[in-house]
Amino acid sequence: MINEPLRILIIEDLPTDAALIQRQVTKIIEHPEIRVVDGLVNFKVALKEFIPDVVLSDYKLVGFNGLDVLHIMKEREPNTIFIFVTGTLNDEELAARTILEGASGYLLKNNINELGERLEPIIANALQKNKVHQEKLQEERAKRDAMEEMLFYLNQIEVKTSGEKERIKELMTLLGKIKKQEKEDNR
Structure with a gap:
């Protein structure tokens, strides 16, 4: 039943x-x-x-x-x-x-x-x-939301040194690559 x-x-x-x-x-x-x-x-x-x-x-x-x-x-x-x-x-x-x-x-x-x-x-x-x-879709959505939030917060950080600026740029590039790869994987 x-x-x-x-x-x-x-x-x-x-x-x-x-x-x-x-x-x-x-x-x-x-x-x-x-x-x-x-x-x-x-x-x-x-x-x-x-x-x-x-x-x-x-x-x-x-x-x-x-x-x-x-x-x-x-x-x-x-x-x-x-x-x-x-x-x-x-x-x-x-x-x-x-x-x-x-x-x-x-x-x-x-x-x-x-x-x-x-x-x-x-x-x-x-x-x-x-x-x-559905569980897989919810998991993927949560990952996307977390990445969007990280990118948002990285954009809000006040950078004081060129080293910090470079490190934030690297993190944003890495997050962008991860996001792009997930889009390709979901096709």
Whole structure:
């Protein structure tokens, strides 16, 4: 059971499948907030008022497909967990393509009653990866802030001798190089 409350967006055009998926989600997530949409326009509208932690999308939908949804989601919220829950990904190349395009996983609807137990490890693993990523981003932000603060204080120091002036200039150059290297490393 996943204990943290999650916002789940389900893109499914068959009401019976949507209801079954919702039931399976409530079995594995303690406090889910679930929205269900059935079309691309409704999906885009939902994103304006509901930022999901997890997107569960069918692949073959009326008038569009799951890759359309995935691309929109990755553009707007790139760290969102995106899982295909579909009956049409029997094609291994298509399944691999969804993963290469950024999906966290895909599951077949062939036994929807077991969906929860197949879905839980994918969501738990993706949540852990997101947590590690967020911690790394916070650490990098703290380093950048510390360097900015050091540069600010170095600029405020009143220099009395040419030796002090030279040493401060060296420190500022070193901090600039470190900052530049971190920017290059993050690309």
